[in-house]
Amino acid sequence: MEPHTAAKHRILQNYLYAWLPIMSKYNGRLVYVDGFAGPGVYEDGEPGSPIIALNAYLDHAYRERIDAELVYVFIEEERARVKRLKKEIAALGALPKNVVVEVIEGSFQDRFAEVLDDVETRGAALAPTFAFIDPFGYSDAPMDLSGRFLQFDRCEVLVYVPLRHVNRFVGRAGQENAMNTLFGTDEWEKARELNGDARLRFLHDLFAKQLENECGLTYVRSFEIVSSANPASGYTLFFGTKHQLGLRRMKESMWDIDRVEGQRYKDTTSSGMQPLFEDEVDTTPLRDALIAHFGKKKFTIEDALEFTLVDTPYLPSHVKKRTLKPLELDGKLQVLTERRGKGTYPDGAKMRFTL
Numbered sequence: 412m413e414p415h416t417a418a419k420h421r422i423l424q425n426y427l428y429a430w431l432p433i434m435s436k437y438n439g440r441l442v443y444v445d446g447f448a449g450p451g452v453y454e455d456g457e458p459g460s461p462i463i464a465l466n467a468y469l470d471h472a473y474r475e476r477i478d479a480e481l482v483y484v485f486i487e488e489e490r491a492r493v494k495r496l497k498k499e500i501a502a503l504g505a506l507p508k509n510v511v512v513e514v515i516e517g518s519f520q521d522r523f524a525e526v527l528d529d530v531e532t533r534g535a536a537l538a539p540t541f542a543f544i545d546p547f548g549y550s551d552a553p554m555d556l557s558g559r560f561l562q563f564d565r566c567e568v569l570v571y572v573p574l575r576h577v578n579r580f581v582g583r584a585g586q587e588n589a590m591n592t593l594f595g596t597d598e599w600e601k602a603r604e605l606n607g608d609a610r611l612r613f614l615h616d617l618f619a620k621q622l623e624n625e626c627g628l629t630y631v632r633s634f635e636i637v638s639s640a641n642p643a644s645g646y647t648l649f650f651g652t653k654h655q656l657g658l659r660r661m662k663e664s665m666w667d668i669d670r671v672e673g674q675r676y677k678d679t680t681s682s683g684m685q686p687l688f689e690d691e692v693d694t695t696p697l698r699d700a701l702i703a704h705f706g707k708k709k710f711t712i713e714d715a716l717e718f719t720l721v722d723t724p725y726l727p728s729h730v731k732k733r734t735l736k737p738l739e740l741d742g743k744l745q746v747l748t749e750r751r752g753k754g755t756y757p758d759g760a761k762m763r764f765t766l
């Protein structure tokens with residue numbers, strides 16, 4: 412298995428590990444959809460995404476507390492892969508009673524549309540659903556389908572897009588339908604007038620914008636997975652949710668990715684802010700972003716934490732000790748609230764930059 416596939420799987424696994432107990436607390440039923448499931452196993456014997464998703468529950472340290480019904484829907488087009496996937500699932504042994512697995516043979520476009528039609532006809536609400544959309548190329552994951560699905564509250568999506576590949580093909584004739592399908596608009600055509608990084612950035616931002624606008628998602632983050640052996644094959648994982656807690660858990664999953672030899676993983680949501688995945692995080696870009704955002708205005712610690720979560724690649728846990736404290740000790744941050752001492756920022760603490 413290639414290191415970038417391992418990175419993708421680890422993000423998925425980490426996120427589901429956090430998602431399952433949180434969501435099962437408030438819902439009797441959760442749905443996981445893998446729209447391009449694959450055979451469930453790689454040539455080297457490593458598990459594929461369906462098995463990873465099942466094991467996120469089966470091996471969960473708090474499995475006993477996750478009592479919701481868990482419906483796993485795996486869609487795969489190729490018959491041989493469907494067969495293999497069923498075998499891999501059977502090899503897990505008897506599944507607990509609350510786990511329902513449906514392996515569907517067919518194309519994501521047709522089969523997923525049927526599921527949605529059915530839900531809409533019955534006027535039923537879709538249970539909280541997490542969809543993993545991981546096609547080989549870029550012409551099989553229509554934005555309008557994702558859009559319909561994501562109109563349901565509490566639905567989240569993780570889409571793997573070969574953005575550098577898209578970037579290379581965007582100028583070629585004959586790609587129009589595939590591009591329209593991927594982006595759900597013909598605005599991608601404007602990319603043809605751009606070059607290099609600007610073009611890649613434009614396509615990235617357009618996809619993120621479409622997820623927000625067409626799919627009604629409040630928060631969209633992306634994570635780029637580049638193989639240094641083959642930088643041209645870079646992929647981008649786009650995650651979309653309507654909920655800050657989901658956003659936070661996904662960002663934590665992304666931050667958990669270690670450096671693997673010969674591989675670079677970069678958070679690419681904001682231009683110029685690309686923290687390395689090392690123990691010693693450089694929070695200079697976060698400091699600059701906070702200063703640019705709040706300027707001389709008063710703000711609370713909650714404002715700073717929310718801005719960090721929603722508008723930067725950083726986590727709320729990077730804010731106090733690593734970012735605000737050094738600024739305060741340097742005389743660049745004035746705290747206006749009584750508290751225990753410098754470097755502490757209790758709930759509701761008000762402050763402003765003095766630059």
Ligand SMILES: C[S@@+](CC[C@H](N)C(=O)[O-])C[C@H]1O[C@@H](n2cnc3c(N)ncnc32)[C@H](O)[C@@H]1O
Pocket residue numbers: 445446447448449450451452458459460461486487488489492517518519520545546547551
């Ligand atoms: C990148 S692989 C999926 C790998 C899998 N998600 C994993 O991580 O283990 C893409 C899979 O989608 C299947 N596929 C391709 N087009 C499809 C479509 N339109 N609908 C459903 N499956 C499709 C392919 O046969 C292939 O197994």
